[in-house]
Structure formats: structure tokens, C-alpha cells
Amino acid sequence: MTPPDASHGRGRRPAGHAPATRLSELRGRHGLSVLPSVPPLPPPGPDEITVASYNVHKCVGTDRRFDPGRIAQVIAEIQPDILAVQEADRRFGRRIGLLDTQALQQSGLSLVPVSRLPDGHGWHGNALLVRRGTPLEVQRLALPGAEPRGAVLTEIELPAGKLRIVAAHFGLLRRCRLRQAATILEAIARGTSMPTLMLGDLNEWRPGPRSSLRPLESLFGSVAFGPASFPSRMPVFALDRIFGWPRGVVRDVQAHNSSLARIASDHLPLKARLSLAAAHAAPSGEVAAAA
Structure with missing residues (x-):
């Protein structure tokens, strides 16, 4: 995306165009509402965990430098308990993993065994890391569309109970995203009823x-609003999302907009709070009915 002040020479900004003003103008051009200010996340409550989603752009930053260690530093800033990563592997050739797993382990995060390769990290680039918990089942979903896309559906046993996690990276075409959303809902409906977290780069702004994510509303509720996460230097579009079922168990969704995150990838990470106690207090059997 060309910066709006590129025509003014050497990056000089016209008078009166502060970054916040320019962001508002960019969103207005694309029919997007002005984003409200979001206070920093409060410390987690006793029954809450931090969840996050991060498209790491194959660990290549906006300075065009490949630096997995820098990505690990951004993740350490967030301190997530559950993290979905997109573009965690090479896309062409042998799909070896690109993450600095040693640095991530030092942050307390371990890879869920998703890849079918001994040196891979994800499935179609979707990797999943957890701080604690025991994976009970891992499904690799091939998503329909014009380009190879996938999702990972994992059931995990946490200290507070079971949780289903869906980590996905949707395609670039709206018609493909509609089919991919339907595939995700069908996969969830085939499983048993349990709290469900969906997160990833869903490529819909x-x-x-017109949103291709509308089918997901039958389970997760409104998908109309999301924090802007792309491009990382001046986020305008809400391409990355975090949803939860039962509704209301995910709160305080926001972009992690640190100085390092603005350089490490072309996406900002998203983070949120998940209340497992509230999730397990919901009535059973609603997942199948909603889907």
C-alpha cells in the first residue's frame, strides 16, 4: 500500500496530517468506521488466559529482513497462553518451519504437533503454540478454494477444562472465504460440545x-468489528480475528501495537482474554444448534 503522503517528496507530511488523522482518512476511503481508542489490557483474572494470533509473514519484517528471533521477542511481549501463528513455514519447496522454537520455549511456549514433517511447524503455515495443556486430538483441515489453504482444529485439556481451538488462514478471494467459513463450521459441528476459540488471519476487511465472515455469526455472534492489524506500520484493515463460543467468553480483543511489532511483520498480532470458567458455565449442546 502506497503511503498517503508519498507524493510530497522524501516522506514529508503535509501540515495538519498527524498519523491518527491520516489513519482516519484511509479508513474513510474504504468505508470503514473510525476505531475507538482501546485501553491497555488489564492483568488477567484468576480464571482468564491470554490468547493471541500472529501472521508472522514468514519472519520477514517490513524492513525486508528475515529475523525469527525478532518475532519471538514480539511474542514474548504478549506472553500468550495460546498462540496461533500464520505463515510459520516456507510456502514452496520443502515446507520447513521458520520459527525460533528455542526462543519460544524460553518464553514457555511449546509447539502442538501439527506438521507432518519433522522440521515443519504448521499445516499450510498454521502453527499452534501453548503454554500449558495436553493436546487430545489434532485435525488438519484442507480448506476449499483457488489456492492451497488450511486450518488446524485441536482439542486441548487445560487446567480449567477442555477447549477446542481453530487456527486458520483464509484465502484472498471472497467466494473462497465463504466456502472456507462453511468448512470450519461443519468441522466444529461434527465434534462434541465444548468451548471453542477461533483465531487467525481471515483476510476479510x-x-x-459484504463480509465473507457472515456465516461464522451463527456460532460466534457479530463479526462486524475487529481491531485494525494490517499493514503493521499504519494499521487500517481488520484482517486478523479472534472469536469465541459461548459468546462473551472472549473479551478485550486488541492489536499489539509495539514499536517492535510494527517492524517484525507486515501484520500486528492480535491478543485477547479468554475466560474458561465462563465458557464451562454455559449450557451444553449449543454448538450443534448454532452451527
Whole structure:
């Protein structure tokens, strides 16, 4: 995306165009509402965990430098208990993993065994890391579309109970994203009823009726609003999302907009709070009905 002040020479900004003003103008051009200010996340409550999603752009930053250690530093800033990573592997040739797993382990995070390769990290680039918990089942979903895309569906036993996690990276075409959302809902409906977390780069910036994420509302509720996460230097579009079922168990969703995160990838990470106690207090059997 060309910066709006590129025509003014040497990056000089016209008078009165502060970054916040320019962001508002960019969102207005694309029919997006002005984002409200979001306070920093409060410390987690006793029954809450931090969840996050991060498209790491194959560990290549906006300075075009490949630096997995820098990605690990951004993740350490967030201190997530559950983390979904997109573009964690090479896309072409042998799909070896690109993450600095040693640095991530030092942050207390371990890879869920998703890849079918001994040196891979994800499935179609989707990797999943957890701080604690025991994976009970891992499904690798091939998502329909014009380009190879996938999702990982994992059931995990946490100290507070079972949790289903869906980590996904949707395609670039709206018609493909609609089919991919339907595939995700069908996979969830085939499983038993349990709290469900969905997170990833869903590649949809349109709010309202044109959104390809509308099918997901039958389970997760409104998908109209999301924090802007792309491009990382001046986030305008809400491409990355975190949803939860039962509704209301995920709160305080926001972009992690640190100085390092603005350079490490072309996406900002998203982070949120997940209340497992609230999730397990919900009535059973609603997942199948909602899907």
C-alpha cells in the first residue's frame, strides 16, 4: 500500500496530517468506521488466559529482513497462553518451519504437533503454540478454494477444562472465504460440545453484508468489528480475528501495537482474554444448534 503522503517528496507530511488523522482518512476511503481508542489490557483474572494470533509473514519484517528471533521477542511481549501463528513455514519447496522454537520455549511456549514433517511447524503455515495443556486430538483441515489453504482444529485439556481451538488462514478471494467459513463450521459441528476459540488471519476487511465472515455469526455472534492489524506500520484493515463460543467468553480483543511489532511483520498480532470458567458455565449442546 502506497503511503498517503508519498507524493510530497522524501516522506514529508503535509501540515495538519498527524498519523491518527491520516489513519482516519484511509479508513474513510474504504468505508470503514473510525476505531475507538482501546485501553491497555488489564492483568488477567484468576480464571482468564491470554490468547493471541500472529501472521508472522514468514519472519520477514517490513524492513525486508528475515529475523525469527525478532518475532519471538514480539511474542514474548504478549506472553500468550495460546498462540496461533500464520505463515510459520516456507510456502514452496520443502515446507520447513521458520520459527525460533528455542526462543519460544524460553518464553514457555511449546509447539502442538501439527506438521507432518519433522522440521515443519504448521499445516499450510498454521502453527499452534501453548503454554500449558495436553493436546487430545489434532485435525488438519484442507480448506476449499483457488489456492492451497488450511486450518488446524485441536482439542486441548487445560487446567480449567477442555477447549477446542481453530487456527486458520483464509484465502484472498471472497467466494473462497465463504466456502472456507462453511468448512470450519461443519468441522466444529461434527465434534462434541465444548468451548471453542477461533483465531487467525481471515483476510476479510469488509464489515456488514459484504463480509465473507457472515456465516461464522451463527456460532460466534457479530463479526462486524475487529481491531485494525494490517499493514503493521499504519494499521487500517481488520484482517486478523479472534472469536469465541459461548459468546462473551472472549473479551478485550486488541492489536499489539509495539514499536517492535510494527517492524517484525507486515501484520500486528492480535491478543485477547479468554475466560474458561465462563465458557464451562454455559449450557451444553449449543454448538450443534448454532452451527
